[in-house]
Amino acid sequence: MMVRTDNRAVNDVRPLQVQWRYLTQQPASVLWQRGITKIMVAAYWQTKAAGLVVTGTGLTAGQIDWLQAALLPLVSAEALTQQQLVVTITTLENDGGQLAEAFNATIGALQLLPDTLLDQQVPCAVSVGVMADQTTLVDLTLAEEEIAISQMTMVATAQEQVGALTLSGQPVDSSLFNELILRASQGCTRTTAQFQASFQQAVQPVMAAGIPDVGTIVIATKNPGKAREFEAVFAKAGLKVKTLLDYPELPEIDETGQTFEANARLKADQIAAILKLPVLADDSGLMVDALDGRPGIYSARFAGDHNDAGNNAKLLFELTGVPTEKRTATFHSTLAFAKPDRPNEDLVVEGNVAGRILGIPRGDNGFGYDPLFYVPELDASMAELSLAQKNQVSHRARAIANLEPVWRDWLAD
Ligand SMILES: O=c1nc[nH]c2c1ncn2[C@H]1C[C@H](O)[C@@H](COP(=O)(O)OP(=O)(O)OP(=O)(O)O)O1
Numbered sequence: 200m201m202v203r204t205d206n207r208a209v210n211d212v213r214p215l216q217v218q219w220r221y222l223t224q225q226p227a228s229v230l231w232q233r234g235i236t237k238i239m240v241a242a243y244w245q246t247k248a249a250g251l252v253v254t255g256t257g258l259t260a261g262q263i264d265w266l267q268a269a270l271l272p273l274v275s276a277e278a279l280t281q282q283q284l285v286v287t288i289t290t291l292e293n294d295g296g297q298l299a300e301a302f303n304a305t306i307g308a309l310q311l312l313p314d315t316l317l318d319q320q321v322p323c324a325v326s327v328g329v330m331a332d333q334t335t336l337v338d339l340t341l342a343e344e345e346i347a348i349s350q351m352t353m354v355a356t357a358q359e360q361v362g363a364l365t366l367s368g369q370p371v372d373s374s375l376f377n378e379l380i381l382r383a384s385q386g387c388t389r390t391t392a393q394f395q396a397s398f399q400q401a402v403q404p405v406m407a408a409g410i411p412d413v414g415t416i417v418i419a420t421k422n423p424g425k426a427r428e429f430e431a432v433f434a435k436a437g438l439k440v441k442t443l444l445d446y447p448e449l450p451e452i453d454e455t456g457q458t459f460e461a462n463a464r465l466k467a468d469q470i471a472a473i474l475k476l477p478v479l480a481d482d483s484g485l486m487v488d489a490l491d492g493r494p495g496i497y498s499a500r501f502a503g504d505h506n507d508a509g510n511n512a513k514l515l516f517e518l519t520g521v522p523t524e525k526r527t528a529t530f531h532s533t534l535a536f537a538k539p540d541r542p543n544e545d546l547v548v549e550g551n552v553a554g555r556i557l558g559i560p561r562g563d564n565g566f567g568y569d570p571l572f573y574v575p576e577l578d579a580s581m582a583e584l585s586l587a588q589k590n591q592v593s594h595r596a597r598a599i600a601n602l603e604p605v606w607r608d609w610l611a612d
């Protein structure tokens with residue numbers, strides 16, 4: 200009986216370690232370590248195109264093609280006609296089993312993308328080989344791969360069906376082939392158990408609650424001022440906030456709606472559909488009574504482009520000569536919370552705060568129209584308030600207060 204390079208039994212697989220959600224900015228990412236073979240995979244859906252795209256570093260074009268073919272039957276063909284599933288694989292260290300573990304790591308990442316894998320039964324890949332003395336080994340190290348006379352990578356499902364397989368090296372006769380298949384399917388059973396133990400411990404409780412990552416809320420905004428306010432509020436609830444500034448590759452969302460709600464839904468729905476995560480969006484603005492409610496939904500574009508100083512200058516100009524008591528205004532925020540693929544079921548809440556437009560700007564906190572928005576109860580402009588103070592009184596804070604008691608139940612529903 201041959202001695203393995205790391206003294207394992209011939210039918211023994213190496214320990215598996217998985218770091219789920221390995222990349223901060225990619226929810227569906229894993230660092231997959233089999234022994235010291237390390238592979239990182241990230242996966243995401245994008246709307247720009249359709250189909251399945253697998254890219255990899257450290258893998259040959261043939262291996263990428265094999266992975267593509269092995270993965271394709273596992274993903275909804277219909278979803279792939281509408282969106283593109285992108286899988287990026289990076290081999291960080293190869294000590295054998297690279298192709299099998301690239302497949303496994305990809306399945307791991309896809310498990311983190313809701314509604315992506317068709318089958319609940321997680322398939323798994325394993326490498327097996329025949330040595331010079333005809334011994335068959337499972338999960339070969341690189342040193343073993345180098346001296347193996349034949350090698351095979353096989354995908355098996357939990358129902359013990361063989362999916363894709365590759366064979367290389369010297370031809371094997373049928374009894375050896377059967378032995379290889381048996382070895383591989385035992386290896387798959389072991390690997391699946393390792394995989395599931397890790398997944399169940401680290402990920403499942405969170406996903407079972409219907410919340411892909413309760414630790415983080417994605418907010419579909421590119422406005423850092425809004426982001427700071429959301430962060431401060433959600434931090435109290437133990438939640439981290441990610442915004443579109445964390446996902447620079449996402450497309451621009453056109454705010455073509457005619458209401459705050461329509462625009463908030465547009466932003467939340469489209470980003471949720473791409474990230475396959477629950478997403479919160481805010482559409483907000485300033486309504487000035489003397490201007491018949493303008494700029495309203497056009498607040499960001501009041502002076503043409505999205506420019507706070509330009510908007511404030513235009514507002515002051517349009518209110519030239521309007522006396523203090525007629526400069527009343529309302530700040531409004533509508534929040535839409537979207538679940539992936541359920542665009543008509545958004546949770547929508549709103550908040551308002553009444554105030555007055557000042558004649559000259561005051562304060563330099565906050566963003567947007569804050570220096571011109573005077574809050575009578577506090578005798579201060581919004582920009583004179585600290586972040587914490589603004590989060591007590593603002594339209595956004597009030598909308599969040601309306602969201603707070605309901606969103607967890609809604610999300611879990
Ligand atoms: O608390 C606020 N303090 C001052 N100004 C504010 C506030 N809340 C909204 N506003 C103004 C800024 C912007 O001119 C418009 C919102 O436009 P809106 O499209 O919702 O936001 P945005 O384009 O800045 O960021 P994004 O769409 O990426 O969330 O109203």
Ligand SMILES: [Mg+2]
Nearest residue numbers: 421454482499
């Ligand atoms: Mg906007």
